Amino acid sequence: MLHYFKITLVEHKCYKVYIRNNLTGRSNIFRNMKKKYALLGLILFLTVQSSVSARSTTTEEPASLVISTQESAVSAQNEVGGENEKDEGPVLPKIYQMRVDTNISNRYAKTLITSKVKNLSPKSQEATFSIVTPDKAFISGFVMEIDGKKYEAYVKEKEEAKKTYDEAVSSGFGAAHVAVSARDSNRFTVSVNVEPQSKATFYLTYEELLLRTSNKYELVLNIQPGQPVKDLDVVVNIAESRPLKFVKVPSLRSGNEISKNDSKIDPEADIKTVNETAAVVTFKPDIAKQKLLASGLGGEEKNGLSGQFVVEYDVVRDPQGGEVLVDGGYFVHFFAPEELTPIKKQIIFVLDTSGSMSGTRISQLKDAMKSILGELHPEDTLSIVEFSSEIKVWNIETERVTYKEGESPFWGGYNKPPVEKLDILPESVVASPENIKKATEVVNKLDAFGGTDILTALKVGLKVVGTNKNPQQNHPIIVFLTDGEPTVGEVSTEKIISTITELNSGQVPIFSLSFGDGADRAFLQKLSLKNEGFARHIYEAADANLQLENFYKQISSPLLTNVTFKYVDNNNVYNISKQKFPIFFAGSELYTTGIYDGSDFLPPGVEAWGINGPIILKPKVYQATGNLERLWAYMTVRQLLQQREVDKDKEPATQAVLKLALKYSFVTDVTSLVVVKPNETSAVNTEDAAKDTSRYPYSMNLPKSGVALKAGSPNSYPVSSLYSGFSGMPMYQFAAPQSIHASGFGGYRTTPLYPRAPPQYASTPSPTLQIDSGVGIRTEEENFDITDISPTTTLAESSSLPWLKDVLNENGTITINEATYPLGQNETLGLGDTCTNSVNTTNGQCTLLHECKVIQSYLTDFATYKQHFCEIKGFAGVCCPLPQP
Incomplete structure (x- = not known):
């Protein structure tokens, strides 16, 4: 018997890996199975090619693509849950909802892609979820929801993963591999069996820094559901620290070639200005509009929309020294002077x-x-x-x-x-x-x-x-x-x-x-x-x-050369990212970030050489919109990965990346994503899928559909495995955690896995951040050393909650009423729903534990905490008392 699933990650091509049971020798993976067997567990290895691997490179236009695949499928009724008049074999999967939610704060974009599908067939089917992410993005969360249960990913070291893979293969567990890339991007694909008339939901979160080119930031979402979708919804929330200069949505793009604006493919997106620093862009085409846009892009109407949805914007900035955003001991300096003569x-x-x-x-x-x-x-x-x-x-x-x-x-x-x-x-x-x-x-x-x-x-x-x-x-x-x-x-x-x-x-x-x-x-x-x-x-x-x-x-148009960010010694600034840049071009932007001690931040002087000789520019300091810690972590990891690429001795940079990636749940070249499937299996390690064993790929000509179902088998006896990979790719792996809420490693998990909450513009948290640190690396001059990756104290280390360390699970979660919740120590969720179990049975609002300082002195032990416990978006919260009038 076998459990079949597909994972794909290929450059310009898509390969399929079939997992076959070597105990029975049966190779007909499409055989209809009349008996159901308990799912013993599986491990999927998903490998995303890194931006500087032997087969990829940085490019100027990042893209994110929502697609999936279908094979040998026939059309089903338009409505989800409809019955087929004839049994004609595999039925076209019905994607009844596809949502793309992006929150942008401090030039940092965090995107959640949600795809909901129903198996309309009377037989078990394979549901496939496939996403193409920007090549500079870090995947930071993945969840599958099947039969009402959520299976959530967490990050582990790749070398540690190798042991698990070997153990899983020797034990007969199924393993498969993903490989793929499109222009300027990487593809993430995973498949899983879905019971007849059942639903599956997939959530993927990735994060990226929006690079400024040609005087604008550009968010590119490439959407190809492969069929008209009844509920297709794209929402982009922009909440910047500086006033917005403009927000635009140009014509859709094909995604493969540079194109100009065309009224025939105008998405007619709704742009609402909330205030001078915030805006909301909404794109919600009905089926008729999707078909019209598909035709305008040169596609077939029956295949639905297939193109890139783009949001462009810029902010009002200081024309000289740029602006430094500060928050909670972290800072980021955006430098893009404008009133300069080109050299x-x-x-x-x-x-x-x-x-x-x-x-x-x-x-x-x-x-x-x-x-x-x-x-x-x-x-x-x-x-x-x-x-x-x-x-x-x-x-x-x-x-x-x-x-x-x-x-x-x-x-x-x-x-x-x-x-x-x-x-x-x-x-x-x-x-x-x-x-x-x-x-x-x-x-x-x-x-x-x-x-x-x-x-x-x-x-x-x-x-x-x-x-x-x-x-x-x-x-x-x-x-x-x-x-x-x-x-x-x-x-x-x-x-x-x-x-x-x-x-x-x-x-x-x-x-x-x-x-x-x-x-x-x-x-x-x-x-x-x-x-x-x-x-x-x-x-x-x-x-x-x-x-x-x-x-x-x-x-x-180079404006400056030999740009150096100079920090004052008494700032006690440390863990600073790249400070020296050989050249600055008009329309772009330079970035540096770090940690500082003390309540007052003294802005650095920016020394450079302009057309008339040496100059010194002074930036202005502003309070950031939301938390900057993850932004600092992202920018630091991105720089370390570049340093690792050019260093002869890669071990120091590797260990520094690993330390941060595990803490902040970033999937990188040295870490892997681990997800659990429905077993009582405890911790599962992963393996580096760096061996090229793709000699049995099944080449597919992919019609792009958000999620595809394929005739499969609901059973899962232990099976032999086949996996392949490309050198230098990050890897994802799936196994079965004790609970869907077990996120582990720093308590971070994907926040928007639940119904979309209204944006909080005044205090929008900064999403996790990615950066291309500009041009050039001279590692012999600027070796980066992480001595302390965070100035903050975790809740378990806090003297106000000494009991917490005794009740934490190994992966940093806590268990209450037989359910497991992450603490969300790196999240900023603000106030949640009203609750009635605050101190002295008063009313309050549910918040994360670390966001309610006033109640911590009352929580003398775990039993007391459970009396005031509440759940906030899947995290362990506390009923925080309302301020007294």
Whole structure:
């Protein structure tokens, strides 16, 4: 017998893993089962590819996608619970509700995706939940609700997980794997059996920092339910600490190519301004609207809406030193000065013209370069270096190559004709209209041929930087584009990185562009991080030239160089994230965060070099909207993961990430998500799914539907397993906790798993945060050391509640009346429902225990606490007395 479920996490493709019982040898997993067996337990491994793994990279447009899959399904009635007139086999699952709730506070977005489905078939069916999350997002919560019971995830160390997986496999428990990625994102998919006419609900929470590009923050939610959904609802709550400059909802996007606004695909979302710092965006299309939008996006009406829902906004900011938000001993500094004159730049384009760039790629490169050349400022200077087996530097003024290294592979050293010696390295030329015209002619002459000598190309690029007579006036920047791996000269990417980093003593930013699937993204990411830049991936599609143009726009106007955040010593500031940034571009934003002691925060001075020389800018200090602790944790973890990528000794950064990720329930490259299924099983460990055992994938052409049902088996005798993975991916695992409320590790769990509460704009808690810390990492200068990950004291350590540590479960929960609840020590929920069991039997309002200081002195023991206990959104609360008039 077997229990079948699918987990998918693949780059651009979707694979299915079938779990088969090796005890019976039966491989027909679709056999109808007439008997039901007790579910003994299962472990699912879900692996999400990290943003800097060998197969992915950072990109400028994060996306979140709500989809699922269906197979061999036929249409059911429109209403959930309707009966089919004929038994035609598997029935199309009916998604009767899909909700996307996003709360944005302090530029930090926390998204909850809820999908509710009913099995309309008279047979047991497989329900599949599939989500694509932004590549910079941390999944922080997952819950399955089946037959009225919730099974909640918690985070454990990946190495610890390995033991559990081995034990589970040797014991015969089923294990499966997930793998997938879409453009700029990762896919999370999990499947589970649902009984006939029964319902299943899936909740997934992820968190991300919204990066500012082109003078705006952008939240992208890619929604593809695969069928019209009767109750499709998207709500975005924005509650910022600073006044909102604007809030916009542009036309829907296809999700795969850059598109412009089109009235045919206008979502007509409702935007309500609550006050100067808060707004609510609502998108609730009925079935007719969903079909209309599907048609406008080029899809079929029967498949429902399929596109990206986008919210854009910006805040009013200090035009000089930015603003520092403070709360509870934590601070975050957002720096985006506007009233500055762009500095001049020397830009060196190092372009791959090897044989693999022939055809469409070289044509798209030429089109993009022509547009980019037209965007250069007249005071800028530029150079063009093309490379294949030979490296050529063009003299733009004469439209000829005057410097060359390497040899053409055409002759191979045999009967090679004499060639002109080319050893005159041309200087960068001013971007005057005449020179731009000549540079355009140079671009037209580029031809794809030969191998790929990356090391020599970058060495020559740095030589060209040396022709800059005054780097303080024209700041050098290298834009490096390639579609492949090194094949000529030095082919070791590690040696290339170390050599170029050593030669780049002037710390010239190198921005790397990987073009198409053949490029080594991990290599380019590390190369740029070690050399003060960042990497972007250019997808090989019809809009590749637009992707290149959009990338250039981000770096077209440098405003400051050598930006340093200076903190006053008597602030006693510590655990500060990245403080030095090589360059700041117009329309973007720099961030730094940390912990401070004392009630008064002295703002740092920001030292930088502008167009007229050194400057010092002073920020303003504001009280944050909501709690900043998780924001600090997110930004710190994100920086540590970057540091871990470039460090030779990865252990210190790994341990620092692990310490924070376990405390704040972040799923990262070094932690795993563990969920329990319906057994009395106690603690379950997980394993690193880093082995590529995907030799039996079932390739699927996926119609995208929010949740799919597939004929399956309700029984679950122990079965053998098959799992696969990709190196460097974070992993998720499922087993069965003692209770749905057992979240563990710091008490954090997903808050909005219950009916949507009205937003609290004045005190909206800051969601968990993610950050791309800007450009470049110099770990030898800025090693991050976590000596104390939090200035706060947990409830169990509090002297006012000494009994609490004796009643805590191992995972940090407490059990009351045979139910288990997390304490929510990292949550900020505010006041809940009215209650009548407060002190002296007075009325009160239910709050989290740590949010009601006034009652803690009354709670002398566990028995007394239980008298005043109340539940607030699944957490253990207390009936907090109302203030006396």
